[in-house]
Amino acid sequence: MTTTQRLVRGPGFGALIGVAAMLTAFTLIDSAGWWSVRTIANVVQFTSILGFLAMGQALVILSKEIDLSVGSVYGLTGVAFVTLQPDLGVPGAMLAALSIALACGLIQGLVVVRGGLPSMIVTLGGLFAFRGIIYVWTGGSVRNFPEEARVHSLTRLMGGELFGIEAAVFWMLGTLAVLTLVLNATRFGNRLLATGGNAESALSRGVRTDRVRVSVFALSALLAGCAGILTLADRPQTHVTIGELMELESIAAAVIGGCLLAGGRGSLWGAVLGAFIITGFRYELIALGAPSSWFITFVGLVLIFAVVVNQKLARMAGQSV
Amino acid sequence: MALAAIKPIVRRHAEIGIVLIAVLLVVVFALSSEGRWANAYNIGTILQVTATLGLMTLGVALVIASGEIDISVGSTFGIGALVYLWLALRVDPALAALAALTAGGLIGAVNGWLVTRTGTPSLIVTLGTLMIFRGIAIALTSGFAFSIPYKDRTGISYRLLGGGEILGLNTSVIWLVLMLVVLGAMLRLMPWGNRLLAVGGSSDSALSRGVRVDRVKFSAFVFCGTLAALGGVLEAGKLGSADGSMGRLMELQAIAACVLGGCLLAGGRISLIGALTGAFVLSSIQSYLVVMSVRPQWFMVLLGLIVVAAALGDRSLRQWALRR
Amino acid sequence: MTQKPPLISVRNLNLYFGAFHALRDVSVDFHAGEMVGLVGDNGAGKTTLIRVLCGIHAPSSGEVYFDGRKVDTFHPKNAIDQGIETIQQSVGLCDNLSIARNFYLGREPVRRILGIPLLDFARMREMSTRVIRQFGLRDNVSADDDVERLSGGERQSIKIGRAVEFKNRVVIMDEPTNHLSVREREHVNELARQLRDQGLLVIYITHDIFQVHRLADRIVIMENGQKIEDTTTDRMSAEDLEAVIRHGGRVVEKAEA
Numbered sequence: 001m002t003t004t005q006r007l008v009r010g011p012g013f014g015a016l017i018g019v020a021a022m023l024t025a026f027t028l029i030d031s032a033g034w035w036s037v038r039t040i041a042n043v044v045q046f047t048s049i050l051g052f053l054a055m056g057q058a059l060v061i062l063s064k065e066i067d068l069s070v071g072s073v074y075g076l077t078g079v080a081f082v083t084l085q086p087d088l089g090v091p092g093a094m095l096a097a098l099s100i101a102l103a104c105g106l107i108q109g110l111v112v113v114r115g116g117l118p119s120m121i122v123t124l125g126g127l128f129a130f131r132g133i134i135y136v137w138t139g140g141s142v143r144n145f146p147e148e149a150r151v152h153s154l155t156r157l158m159g160g161e162l163f164g165i166e167a168a169v170f171w172m173l174g175t176l177a178v179l180t181l182v183l184n185a186t187r188f189g190n191r192l193l194a195t196g197g198n199a200e201s202a203l204s205r206g207v208r209t210d211r212v213r214v215s216v217f218a219l220s221a222l223l224a225g226c227a228g229i230l231t232l233a234d235r236p237q238t239h240v241t242i243g244e245l246m247e248l249e250s251i252a253a254a255v256i257g258g259c260l261l262a263g264g265r266g267s268l269w270g271a272v273l274g275a276f277i278i279t280g281f282r283y284e285l286i287a288l289g290a291p292s293s294w295f296i297t298f299v300g301l302v303l304i305f306a307v308v309v310n311q312k313l314a315r316m317a318g319q320s321v
Numbered sequence: 322m323a324l325a326a327i328k329p330i331v332r333r334h335a336e337i338g339i340v341l342i343a344v345l346l347v348v349v350f351a352l353s354s355e356g357r358w359a360n361a362y363n364i365g366t367i368l369q370v371t372a373t374l375g376l377m378t379l380g381v382a383l384v385i386a387s388g389e390i391d392i393s394v395g396s397t398f399g400i401g402a403l404v405y406l407w408l409a410l411r412v413d414p415a416l417a418a419l420a421a422l423t424a425g426g427l428i429g430a431v432n433g434w435l436v437t438r439t440g441t442p443s444l445i446v447t448l449g450t451l452m453i454f455r456g457i458a459i460a461l462t463s464g465f466a467f468s469i470p471y472k473d474r475t476g477i478s479y480r481l482l483g484g485g486e487i488l489g490l491n492t493s494v495i496w497l498v499l500m501l502v503v504l505g506a507m508l509r510l511m512p513w514g515n516r517l518l519a520v521g522g523s524s525d526s527a528l529s530r531g532v533r534v535d536r537v538k539f540s541a542f543v544f545c546g547t548l549a550a551l552g553g554v555l556e557a558g559k560l561g562s563a564d565g566s567m568g569r570l571m572e573l574q575a576i577a578a579c580v581l582g583g584c585l586l587a588g589g590r591i592s593l594i595g596a597l598t599g600a601f602v603l604s605s606i607q608s609y610l611v612v613m614s615v616r617p618q619w620f621m622v623l624l625g626l627i628v629v630a631a632a633l634g635d636r637s638l639r640q641w642a643l644r645r
Numbered sequence: 646m647t648q649k650p651p652l653i654s655v656r657n658l659n660l661y662f663g664a665f666h667a668l669r670d671v672s673v674d675f676h677a678g679e680m681v682g683l684v685g686d687n688g689a690g691k692t693t694l695i696r697v698l699c700g701i702h703a704p705s706s707g708e709v710y711f712d713g714r715k716v717d718t719f720h721p722k723n724a725i726d727q728g729i730e731t732i733q734q735s736v737g738l739c740d741n742l743s744i745a746r747n748f749y750l751g752r753e754p755v756r757r758i759l760g761i762p763l764l765d766f767a768r769m770r771e772m773s774t775r776v777i778r779q780f781g782l783r784d785n786v787s788a789d790d791d792v793e794r795l796s797g798g799e800r801q802s803i804k805i806g807r808a809v810e811f812k813n814r815v816v817i818m819d820e821p822t823n824h825l826s827v828r829e830r831e832h833v834n835e836l837a838r839q840l841r842d843q844g845l846l847v848i849y850i851t852h853d854i855f856q857v858h859r860l861a862d863r864i865v866i867m868e869n870g871q872k873i874e875d876t877t878t879d880r881m882s883a884e885d886l887e888a889v890i891r892h893g894g895r896v897v898e899k900a901e902a
Contacts, residue, residue, distance in 0.1 A: 111633070117632045121632045122629055125625040125627075127573070132618055135618035136622060140618075185764050187764065191751070193741060194739045194742060194746075197739035198738070198740060198741075200736045202739060203736075204701065204721055204737050205750040205751035206724070207722070207751050208722055251445070263741075291459075293455075293459035293463065296455050301449065303445060304446055304450070307441050311441060640663070
């Protein structure tokens with residue numbers, strides 16, 4: 001197989017076509033509005049943040065599980081980062097917030113593995129519980145960073161800009177590169193794919209599938225946490241609904257990116273492209289003056305369309321899904 | 322020894338765990354709230370909430386029994402309520418309700434069609450329709466008012482559709498009981514019930530026995546959509562108005578109620594009574610938090626923990642019952 | 646054979662699945678350098694017994710000794726680390742991975758680049774390509790192809806090739822010749838013999854007593870979760886053993902009475 005064939009048959013190709021179609025459409029409809037520095041900068045920044053969640057979700061889906069809690073974990077980490085800052089300082093709060101995210105993921109992973117429960121139920125519980133903690137913790141109030149925390153070097157590192165581009169973009173691209181390498185060229189990646197493809201076979205080859213799955217949930221929560229930190233470092237203001245519905249957007253992004261819910265197949269760069277498509281449409285719908293609620297409808301439509309098309313593509317490539 | 326005698330009962334009745342929890346909670350809540358929880362008015366409210374959530378739960382239980390899942394019901398509930406309110410101002414509420422149920426049935430049909438025709442996992446399809454119809458509901462309510470003036474909240478059909486009371490109970494409770502009896506009979510006495518469980522337990526085996534798996538699943542989705550819309554109609558009738566967020570997060574409560582009630586997410590096992598008891602437990606806890614002036618935010622935390630604890634408890638109870 | 650201590654020794658093994666008593670007080674020894682045929686009808690407990698040996702199930706009671714040491718934790722990883730390789734009927738290959746990746750699943754070779762352990766694709770490809778050619782897979786099959794493309798016989802060949810390539814002490818074959826052509830079947834049986842001659846313990850599971858009688862040194866018959874016969878092939882003929890299976894062990898009981 002040539003590289004081109006590999007790309008066409010591989011997961012993520014559908015997302016590539018989607019991006020091309022989207023860019024063409026936007027250029028035709030609203031060339032001046034879309035290709036402005038402001039729009040592109042915003043779209044790229046939010047793509048990076050949703051991209052973190054989408055990569056985590058892609059890893060979870062690759063291991064044939066699902067994580068509905070990422071939106072809440074994202075919000076909780078962000079809220080923890082801002083709320084703990086007065087006591088712990090910026091580095092301490094960041095560390096504590098990420099530990100909270102990691103703990104969320106580890107707990108859910110352990111309950112899934114030890115309790116033998118479907119991840120959908122466990123992470124559904126997580127979605128509620130972590131969102132509830134946000135409500136109880138903040139009491140519904142809005143919190144801000146004080147001035148000295150805003151200018152802290154770590155805050156700037158996460159939320160600042162480099163060459164006029166938001167730092168989040170670089171963090172996301174770096175993470176994408178590392179995770180792609182981990183997934184495709186390390187033992188852990190091979191075992192993750194095997195666990196998602198056929199857990200029984202993986203187990204029979206001595207793969208500790210339980211550990212793989214717990215690590216995947218931990219990783220997903222950690223990535224959601226990173227996204228939360230990046231968001232809040234840029235705009236340090238918490239509100240209780242932060243991250244709501246992002247679990248759905250992340251699933252949509254991963255599915256658009258070619259992740260099959262049957263497990264074992266998908267790509268991380270595809271998931272990031274999926275996040276780009278979703279964010280791009282969000283901005284363009286707003287720019288065109290559509291009420292913001294149509295965005296939700298749109299994500300739903302794209303999700304169904306993408307999953308059907310990706311299945312068709314996978315079947316054409318001769319995979320049994 | 323007494324425990325050993327219970328085992329066969331637990332094995333046969335999936336709902337035993339949740340019924341025990343419900344009894345325990347009722348006792349604890351009644352004793353610890355100094356009459357604030359266990360009074361006629363509050364119980365009536367709980368039953369009304371249970372009824373609308375319960376109708377949705379019954380539908381979700383059917384879909385879960387067929388081995389699929391429907392998380393779009395929260396939006397279907399909202400659409401049902403909006404369609405009903407919009408039409409009830411213009412035509413007789415009974416006709417409006419019929420239209421709302423049709424809308425719900427159509428949403429269910431779209432779900433069912435996509436799932437059975439394209440072989441797409443129902444989680445994704447219904448996630449998609451959840452978002453599609455939520456967006457539509459919000460868009461509709463931002464342009465139009467969906468509220469019935471107080472003077473128009475009369476008439477026999479309006480009162481029968483959640484807007485009135487009979488013997489001190491909201492009429493929605495009667496609809497719930499009616500649906501429970503009808504669906505219970507269908508599951509027990511009709512070939513459809515047998516096939517539904519067969520499809521959920523092992524769709525390959527069901528297919529090999531000539532069961533039209535696709536049709537059975539499709540019908541479960543249609544029922545589910547219709548029931549969710551009925552819940553929305555009754556809730557709208559009770560409140561007399563609705564906004565775009567009506568029914569939000571209810572899909573999660575309905576799934577939680579099903580799991581609490583002993584429905585197996587993998588399919589093939591259903592207990593309508595159990596699922597309803599699950600809905601009752603959830604609304605009781607919510608009401609308890611309110612009357613005890615606990616911050617309602619805790620309900621979300623509790624709901625999350627309860628979902629997981631219930632699933633774990635259900636699993637270990639069954640494992641214990643299956644042991645020799 | 647009795648002078649050497651057994652390589653695997655199973656003592657009074659019981660296993661329950663819920664209320665189902667899958668293994669009933671099974672005791673059996675296996676020695677290095679012998680081929681044992683494990684025979685019985687469907688549901689007799691043969692597969693369950695070997696699933697304990699390869700670490701998938703933990704017994705409810707009883708002990709398993711490997712090389713004289715008691716086995717405390719049952720996990721496929723431990724079994725594989727001890728050199729127990731299992732070729733199972735339906736599991737062992739992940740459809741979504743390439744042949745090379747499947748070949749080394751669980752013990753992937755790594756090459757350190759800047760201290761980061763990355764998969765050694767060159768080695769993985771080389772070894773699996775050699776096995777593919779050795780087993781006569783179609784010429785257009787490459788080590789980078791997904792296992793999904795392979796036929797049942799080709800999959801079986803990969804599994805067996807994998808068992809042969811790694812230095813093992815025990816090879817357990819669960820119905821290895823199902824779905825194979827006559828030529829492939831002969832090849833598999835020949836390989837089993839070679840492994841035994843190299844001093845490995847080979848446990849060969851089948852329901853075809855006539856086939857395994859020609860191959861094995863010893864036959865263990867299971868029925869209903871129990872061991873009902875354990876004899877060397879030179880002591881009982883295939884026909885006698887078939888009668889034992891057909892009567893579900895009752896003949897033996899009568900003879901002892």
